[in-house]
Amino acid sequence: MDPVAALEEIAFLLERDRASAYKSKAFRRAAEIIRPLDAEEVAARVGDGRLKRTAGIGDSTLAVIAQAVEGGVPARLAELRAKAGLSPEGARTxxxxxxxxxxxxxxxxxxxxxxxxxxxxxxxxxxxxxxxxxxxxxxxxxxxxxxxxxxxxxxxxxxxxxxxxxxxxxxxxxxxxxxxxxxxxxxxxxxxxxxxxxxxxxxxxxxxxxxxxxxxxxxxxxxxxxxxxxxxxxxxxxxxxxxxxxxxxxxxxxxxxxxxxxxxxxxxxxxxxxxxxxxxxxxxxxxxxxxxxxxxxxxxxxxxxxxxxxxxxxxxxxxxxxxxxxxxxxxxxxxxxxxx
Structure with missing residues (x-):
C-alpha cells in the first residue's frame, strides 16, 4: 500500500472520529515528509533506520509506513476502517x-x-x-x-x-x-x-x-x-x-x-x-x-x-x-x- 495514502487516510479517519487534532496532524506531517520520496527510497530509509531518525517521524507513523512498504494495510488503518464501518479494503458501498x-x-x-x-x-x-x-x-x-x-x-x-x-x-x-x-x-x-x-x-x-x-x-x-x-x-x-x-x-x-x-x-x-x-x-x-x-x-x-x-x-x-x-x-x- 502507498504509505502516503495510508498516513493521510488515518488522519482523515481520526478527524472523522473527532480525535485530538495533534494526532491527525502528526500523521499528515509524516505524509508530507515522505511525499517527495519514491517508493524505493522510502523502503531503503525504513530498512537502514534513517527514517526512524528523521524529525517528524514518530513510532506510530513509522509503524504505519513500514507496514505499508511491506505491501499490506497497516494495522492502525485497518482498525480505523473497521470502526468507521468500511470494508478492510476501504471500499465505499x-x-x-x-x-x-x-x-x-x-x-x-x-x-x-x-x-x-x-x-x-x-x-x-x-x-x-x-x-x-x-x-x-x-x-x-x-x-x-x-x-x-x-x-x-x-x-x-x-x-x-x-x-x-x-x-x-x-x-x-x-x-x-x-x-x-x-x-x-x-x-x-x-x-x-x-x-x-x-x-x-x-x-x-x-x-x-x-x-x-x-x-x-x-x-x-x-x-x-x-x-x-x-x-x-x-x-x-x-x-x-x-x-x-x-x-x-x-x-x-x-x-x-x-x-x-x-x-x-x-x-x-x-x-x-x-x-x-x-x-x-x-x-x-x-x-x-x-x-x-x-x-x-x-x-x-x-x-x-x-x-x-x-x-x-x-x-x-x-x-x-x-x-x-x-x-x-x-x-x-x-x-x-x-x-x-
Whole structure:
C-alpha cells in the first residue's frame, strides 16, 4: 500500500472520529515528509533506520509506513476502517459510493483548518469528483468571513488550485448568511460569479416561527440560492454543547425549495444531523431535491459523508433526487440555471 495514502487516510479517519487534532496532524506531517520520496527510497530509509531518525517521524507513523512498504494495510488503518464501518479494503458501498461531490466545505480562508490544496487532495483521495469551497460570508466575523475583496482573491486561488490538482474539480462557492430580513450576505454581483451558493441561518436562531419562516422564504426565493444549509441550526452533541432546532413552518419552506429548485441540505456533521428525520420526510413529500454535504472544516471531516448517506438511505431519499450524485456538468447546469 502507498504509505502516503495510508498516513493521510488515518488522519482523515481520526478527524472523522473527532480525535485530538495533534494526532491527525502528526500523521499528515509524516505524509508530507515522505511525499517527495519514491517508493524505493522510502523502503531503503525504513530498512537502514534513517527514517526512524528523521524529525517528524514518530513510532506510530513509522509503524504505519513500514507496514505499508511491506505491501499490506497497516494495522492502525485497518482498525480505523473497521470502526468507521468500511470494508478492510476501504471500499465505499451503498449510497455513499454514488456520491460524486460535496457542496459545503471550509478552508483556512475562513474557519477551516487547512488549505485549498490540502482539501482538494483529501476529496480526491475519498473518490470525489468535485468539491465546492464554501467559506463564510462577511457578517460571520467569528468565522473570519470573506469580504468581497477576499472572495475575489479566493476565486483566483481556487482556479490555481484546481489547475494544479489531479482528478478533483474545485467549485467556487460560499456559505452565505441569511440576514434577519432574508437577504443574502453578499452582493448580487459577487454571487453571480460563483458556481454554488449555500444559504444558511447563523444568527437569531430563536426567532419566532412566523418571522423565521418569512426570513427563509425570502432567501429561498433569491435566484442565487442553490442549497438551504443546515436548516434548523440544531446541535445534538459535541464540544459546543446542544442547541434546540429553530422553529419555522416547514411545509411552505420546503414547498418553496421544491418550486425554486433549491436543494435541502442533509448536513452530515454528527453534531448537527440536520434536518431532523421528521423534516426530511416533509421535504421528501414536498418534492425537494437534496444535497448530502460534509460541512467539512478539516480534511477528515469529508468522511462525514458516510453519515449523511446513511441518514438519507434510512429516510428513503432516492439517489436521483440527491444533486451530489450528479456528474459535475449536470450539477453546474442546475446550479447556474437559477441565476441565469
Amino acid at each position: 451503498g449510497l455513499r459510493a454514488q456520491l460524486r461531490g460535496d457542496l459545503h466545505s471550509h478552508t483556512d480562508w475562513s474557519d477551516g483548518t487547512t488549505s485549498l490544496e490540502t482539501m482538494a487532495r483529501a476529496a480526491e483521495a475519498l473518490d470525489l469528483e468535485y468539491l465546492a469551497v464554501t467559506d463564510h460570508s462577511p457578517s460571520l466575523r467569528v468565522a473570519n468571513g470573506l469580504s468581497a475583496e477576499r472572495l475575489t482573491a479566493q476565486r483566483h486561488a481556487i482556479a490555481e488550485a484546481t489547475a494544479g490538482a489531479g482528478g478533483i474539480r474545485l467549485l467556487r462557492g460560499i456559505e452565505v448568511d441569511i440576514m434577519l430580513d432574508g437577504t443574502l450576505d453578499q452582493t448580487p454581483e459577487m454571487l453571480d460569479g460563483l458556481d454554488v451558493v449555500v444559504a444558511s441561518v447563523h444568527s437569531k436562531l430563536r426567532t419566532e416561527a412566523p418571522e423565521m419562516t418569512k426570513r427563509m422564504l425570502r432567501a429561498i426565493g433569491d435566484p442565487h440560492t442553490n442549497v438551504l444549509g443546515h436548516c434548523t441550526g440544531r446541535l445534538v452533541e459535541g464540544a459546543r454543547g446542544t442547541r434546540p432546532p429553530s422553529t419555522f413552518d416547514a411545509q411552505p419552506v420546503f414547498e418553496a425549495c421544491a418550486e425554486h429548485g433549491v436543494a435541502v441540505e442533509i448536513n452530515s456533521r454528527p453534531e448537527r444531523q440536520d434536518p431532523p428525520d421528521e423534516l426530511i420526510a416533509v421535504a421528501l413529500e414536498a418534492g425537494c431535491l437534496f444535497s448530502i454535504d460534509s460541512d467539512a472544516h478539516a480534511p477528515g471531516h469529508l468522511t462525514f459523508l458516510e453519515l449523511g448517506a446513511a441518514r438519507a438511505t434510512a429516510n428513503g431519499v432516492p439517489a436521483e433526487r440527491i444533486v451530489t450524485t450528479w456528474p459535475v456538468e449536470r450539477l453546474l447546469e442546475w446550479s447556474r440555471d437559477r441565476s441565469a
